[in-house]
Amino acid sequence: MLVLEKNAQSEVIEELVKNLGNNRSSLLEILQAIQKRYNFISDFAQQEVARLLNIHPVEVYSIISFYSFLYSKPRGRNIIRLCRTISCNMKAQKNIEEAVKKELGINFGETTKDRRITLEYTNCLGMCDVAPAMLDNERVYTRIDPETAVKILKEIK
Amino acid sequence: METLLNSQKKRGGPVLFSRYKGGEGIHKAFEMGRENILFEVKTSGLKGRGGAGFPTATKWMLTAASVSDKKFIICNADEGEPGTFKDRVLLLEYPELVFEGMVIAGYTIGANQGIVYLRGEYEYMRKSLEDYLEMMRKENLLGKAIIGKTDFNFDIKIHLGSGAYVCGEETALIESLEGSRGEPRNRPPYPVNTGYKGHPTIVNNVETLASIPHIITKGGEWFRKYGTEKSTGSKLFSVSGDCEKPGVYELPWGTSIKELLEVVGAKDTKAVQIGGASGTCVPKSQFHRILAFEDAATGGSVIIFNENRDMLKVLKNFMEFFVEESCGQCTPCRIGNVKLLEGIEMIERGNYTFTYINNLKDLARTMQFSAKCGLGQSSLNPFLSILENFKDEIFNPCRNGGSNGKAS
Numbered sequence: 100m101l102v103l104e105k106n107a108q109s110e111v112i113e114e115l116v117k118n119l120g121n122n123r124s125s126l127l128e129i130l131q132a133i134q135k136r137y138n139f140i141s142d143f144a145q146q147e148v149a150r151l152l153n154i155h156p157v158e159v160y161s162i163i164s165f166y167s168f169l170y171s172k173p174r175g176r177n178i179i180r181l182c183r184t185i186s187c188n189m190k191a192q193k194n195i196e197e198a199v200k201k202e203l204g205i206n207f208g209e210t211t212k213d214r215r216i217t218l219e220y221t222n223c224l225g226m227c228d229v230a231p232a233m234l235d236n237e238r239v240y241t242r243i244d245p246e247t248a249v250k251i252l253k254e255i256k
Numbered sequence: 257m258e259t260l261l262n263s264q265k266k267r268g269g270p271v272l273f274s275r276y277k278g279g280e281g282i283h284k285a286f287e288m289g290r291e292n293i294l295f296e297v298k299t300s301g302l303k304g305r306g307g308a309g310f311p312t313a314t315k316w317m318l319t320a321a322s323v324s325d326k327k328f329i330i331c332n333a334d335e336g337e338p339g340t341f342k343d344r345v346l347l348l349e350y351p352e353l354v355f356e357g358m359v360i361a362g363y364t365i366g367a368n369q370g371i372v373y374l375r376g377e378y379e380y381m382r383k384s385l386e387d388y389l390e391m392m393r394k395e396n397l398l399g400k401a402i403i404g405k406t407d408f409n410f411d412i413k414i415h416l417g418s419g420a421y422v423c424g425e426e427t428a429l430i431e432s433l434e435g436s437r438g439e440p441r442n443r444p445p446y447p448v449n450t451g452y453k454g455h456p457t458i459v460n461n462v463e464t465l466a467s468i469p470h471i472i473t474k475g476g477e478w479f480r481k482y483g484t485e486k487s488t489g490s491k492l493f494s495v496s497g498d499c500e501k502p503g504v505y506e507l508p509w510g511t512s513i514k515e516l517l518e519v520v521g522a523k524d525t526k527a528v529q530i531g532g533a534s535g536t537c538v539p540k541s542q543f544h545r546i547l548a549f550e551d552a553a554t555g556g557s558v559i560i561f562n563e564n565r566d567m568l569k570v571l572k573n574f575m576e577f578f579v580e581e582s583c584g585q586c587t588p589c590r591i592g593n594v595k596l597l598e599g600i601e602m603i604e605r606g607n608y609t610f611t612y613i614n615n616l617k618d619l620a621r622t623m624q625f626s627a628k629c630g631l632g633q634s635s636l637n638p639f640l641s642i643l644e645n646f647k648d649e650i651f652n653p654c655r656n657g658g659s660n661g662k663a664s
């Protein structure tokens with residue numbers, strides 16, 4: 100990272116910590132906010148948070164590694180999460196899986212080269228009555244089929 | 257494809273979905289006073305709707321009796337059990353019930369702060385919840401000196417989770433709120449004494465809290481008219497899988513599985529998973545059983561499988577879920593679930609001995625009492641119940657490459 104970028108990021112993080120509170124119980128909210136802004140939480144960002152909260156950087160990393168919605172490696176701007184738990188699985192979720200993989204040319208867990216889209220699996224989204232379900236960042240789509248799933252991806256691009 | 261932000265379904269039901277006017281419960285609660293609130297909740301026989309079924313009045317009384325300068329009310333909206341989505345409907349369509357339940361709880365035990373732990377997957381409803389809270393503040397149903405009660409301040413904030421099923425376990429939830437990994441704590445001490453930041457804390461499920469305003473306005477006796485002796489009131493069931501009308505249903509406790517299947521239009525049903533992945537699988541021969549704490553207990557998840565489903569695939573899906581969601585803190589759960597999943601894959605390939613499968617069943621029974629929290633203590637339920645109830649289908653030499661059905 101360039102020094103300029105670092106300075107800019109430091110400022111952003113300082114501002115976030117100031118608004119959300121520089122105590123331990125704000126840590127998750129702070130990390131969620133950083134994730135939202137940069138699509139992941141870089142080593143540098145982790146160190147900054149640790150410095151401002153006066154905790155060890157490993158503490159920050161241990162939180163990121165625990166929660167499946169937080170990432171320490173770059174992710175796409177849009178994270179697509181396809182539910183693979185039983186009620187969705189019974190509604191032909193596999194077909195959607197195949198269709199989106201082919202469309203983007205990547206596997207689940209991977210990000211497109213242009214850093215736009217990351218594909219992820221997720222567990223039950225609480226939409227089982229209108230399965231199969233998928234999240235695009237925080238937006239939820241229900242009763243999707245391979246065609247509509249691909250259409251959603253196209254609109255992101 | 258549709259987004260579900262404004263589901264238009266008109267719902268009706270005997271208890272939770274019965275008529276309620278916003279604000280009524282708080283007014284009535286203030287008139288009654290703390291003692292009488294506790295009395296009505298006790299009379300109602302309300303038990304926790306989050307799965308464990310702990311008597312709500314007892315939890316509240318213990319927290320009320322704890323001495324501390326600060327106390328907290330936490331609404332557990334982490335709804336992560338596979339096949340459960342009733343809390344989604346309550347939060348989106350009946351926020352007045354949930355939030356007023358929290359205010360009444362706060363008033364009763366002397367807390368000033370409520371926290372909704374909303375699962376990360378439900379971020380899309382955050383805006384509508386924040387808007388509703390803001391409206392309550394304008395009407396002075398939240399904030400300082402609520403509707404003129406000068407000695408009572410109470411506000412609610414929303415905290416977003418980040419994709420971890422185990423954070424629904426109450427002590428893991430508190431760890432998470434405190435900014436740590438969501439790893440369950442040893443209990444005791446219980447949150448009623450040592451909860452959020454060490455203060456006495458009530459953790460209640462969304463549906464439990466949503467029952468409170470009804471109980472306060474209509475009375476504990478009215479509530480217990482519904483249901484059975486041991487399971488009073490009604491329950492929201494999240495019904496999914498093979499049926500014509502999946503969705504959220506309010507039915508009195510004591511409804512039989514057979515009756516529920518008729519209501520939701522399920523045909524050719526082979527099995528029903530009661531209580532989500534951590535619940536048990538009930539075969540056709542037991543559909544006369546009733547949904548109640550004393551028989552087929554459930555936090556509300558009902559997943560229906562028809563004759564064409566491959567129950568081994570269903571079981572595999574559940575075990576994959578647990579392997580992924582185990583927090584990894586204790587060995588029986590971290591390793592045990594992996595071993596059970598491996599066993600299922602061996603059966604899938606036809607590469608197993610009954611001696612080994614029986615060893616795995618022993619392992620499962622060991623997990624039940626050696627795992628640290630409810631996740632590892634119940635992840636074996638589908639393993640034992642599916643292998644037992646569907647052994648003819650699963651241990652069938654023809655299943656490999658044969659014509660045995662499919663899960664999807």
Ligand SMILES: Cc1cc2nc3c(=O)[nH]c(=O)nc-3n(C[C@H](O)[C@H](O)[C@H](O)COP(=O)(O)O)c2cc1C
Binds near residue numbers: 304306422631
């Ligand atoms: C692994 C695990 C996950 C849980 N998830 C939830 C949940 O999502 N929502 C919930 O209300 N309770 C959940 N519980 C139960 C809580 O620990 C707790 O018993 C409940 O929130 C108490 O509220 P109640 O008495 O109103 O039911 C879970 C328990 C375990 C062991």
Ligand code: SF4
Binds near residue numbers: 440586587590631633
């Ligand atoms: S039983 Fe599983 S989820 Fe619970 S503490 Fe042990 S490892 Fe964690």
Ligand code: FES
Binds near residue numbers: 184186224227230
């Ligand atoms: S199983 Fe996919 S939303 Fe519940």
